Amino acid sequence: MTHHIDGFSSRELLINGEKHLYFGGTAYLGLQKDKAFQGIFIENVIKYGTNYGASRKSNIRLSIYNEVEQHLKHWVGSQACITVSSGYLAGQLVAQTLQVEKHKLLYAPNTHSALMTDDSGSFESYSTLHAFLTDHLKQNPSKTPVVLLDSIDFSGNNYPAFEALRTLPLDKVILVVDDSHGIGVIGEHGNGIYQKLKHLGSQELLVCCSLGKGLGVQAGAIFGTENRINQLKNTAFFGGASPAMPAALATILGAQEIYAEKRRRLQQNINLFLDRLKYPKKFKFMKNHPAISFSDSGLTQFLTHNKIIVTDFNYPDEYSPTLSRIVLSAAHTKTDIVSLAKCIEMYYC
CATH class of the missing domain: 3.90.1150.10 (Aspartate Aminotransferase, domain 1)
Known part of the structure; x- marks a missing residue:
């Protein structure tokens, strides 16, 4: 009802x-109703305003964006980080940027629509994904597979052990993981699953997420290598979209305790x-x-x-x-x- x-x-x-x-x-x-947290947020609204009406590529740039992204990358343990206005936008920025001729996008079971670029849907099981991936690598060795999944898919397939994921030939795979339900909640000091997945040895790892679920602010983030994050920063998708509210991002820095x-x-x-x-x-x-x-x-x-x-x-x-x-x-x-x-x-x- x-x-x-x-x-x-x-x-x-x-x-x-x-x-x-x-x-x-x-x-x-x-x-969202915690008075101390609201107090920090309100102070930042007074300082930065209710919105930032410009592109991140503008000739006038607020330093708080870089400050927060530096904080987030060190917290998660990635080389680099960028923020956007929502977790959904973060997923779409990654997926659409990787959807090029040299890549083949493959969706693990129960993958969220934030990572979907079409209506092809996800594989019903990891066994069918494994079989398809094995055949693809034989038939199309020059087309790098990109496996996309949710860290927490509420079925137990992935977090905490990622047992099925470990069976895939990850050294030949770009791994894209949505950690929206993990960041801020699980991991050492709430820093999500980046470090756990980093040790699985994928060819490349990107993690995207909403910051609203675990950190209480309307924004999204993407974590990865410096080269990949720089590529994402230089897209029209990133430059053309309004950024996250600066007061929201500043609140992340002030609310650590x-x-x-x-x-x-x-x-x-x-x-x-x-x-x-x-x-x-x-x-x-x-x-x-x-x-x-x-x-x-x-x-x-x-x-x-x-x-x-x-x-x-x-x-x-x-x-x-x-x-x-x-x-x-x-x-x-x-x-x-x-x-x-x-x-x-x-x-x-």
């Missing part, structure tokens, strides 16, 4: 005048929920990640009846399967988590 609301809170919703606990969305650190504390709280909430969850086999979840998937529409209805709202809609379009997911955040209290776990127990017992 779709609910229309007039205001938003990170852990509660007001629906028809009644409070409901909210365990949905992708605001994993619960930052807040991010660390929120990640600590989030992990506590994940541990508490899993400790209280009585029927774990009914759900799919990944180590240290706050999204818990399920496929029981009855549970969604039962939770709603008990004033608990979870993610439940067809995604990414109306013809797609229903996405049913419990999402924990750093904003949830211990009481919230316990109430959710008890309600699930009531439904299955």
Whole structure:
């Protein structure tokens, strides 16, 4: 059921005048209503304005963009980084730039549409991808395969072990990974999966992501080698698009202590929920990640009846399967988590 609301809170919703606990969305650190985080953001809006009305290629350039990109590349561990206005735009910039005659784009199972350049879709399994890739390398050795995937695809295929990916001949592959659901949340100090994937030995690695899910600001980023990032910077796609809001990017630099504390709280909430969850086999979840998937529409209805709202809609379009997911955040209290776990127990017992 779709609910229309007039205001938003990170852990509660007001629906028809009644409070409901909210365990949905992708605001994993619960930052959008955090007063300290908002304070930093507002200070930066006063300094930089609400928008930057120019191209990144303009003859007048704000230094904050380079400052944030330097910070992000060191944090993630890549040679270089560029930022754009959204994670979707980041994925499209990479995919469309690589879609040239000398490359063959191949989509791993469950790849997000942000990386898609057409409607060909993704492979149904890694075994079929492996077979196609092996044949392609024999038949078209001069056409470098580009394998695109989501680091967290909510099926368990990729993060945390990337077991299926490891079976591919990665030394002959350009690897493009969307880490939108990982950056800011998983990895050492929340820096995502770049370092883990770097050790897999692909011919080249690019990681793109939204910064909204884990870092709470509307922006996207791309990480890779200096040569590749410079190529992306010199595209009309990058130069012609409006950049990310400078106040949002500046907030990343000023909120480092807040991010660390929120990640600590989030992990506590994940541990508490899993400790209280009585029927774990009914759900799919990944180590240290706050999204818990399920496929029981009855549970969604039962939770709603008990004033608990979870993610439940067809995604990414109306013809797609229903996405049913419990999402924990750093904003949830211990009481919230316990109430959710008890309600699930009531439904299955």
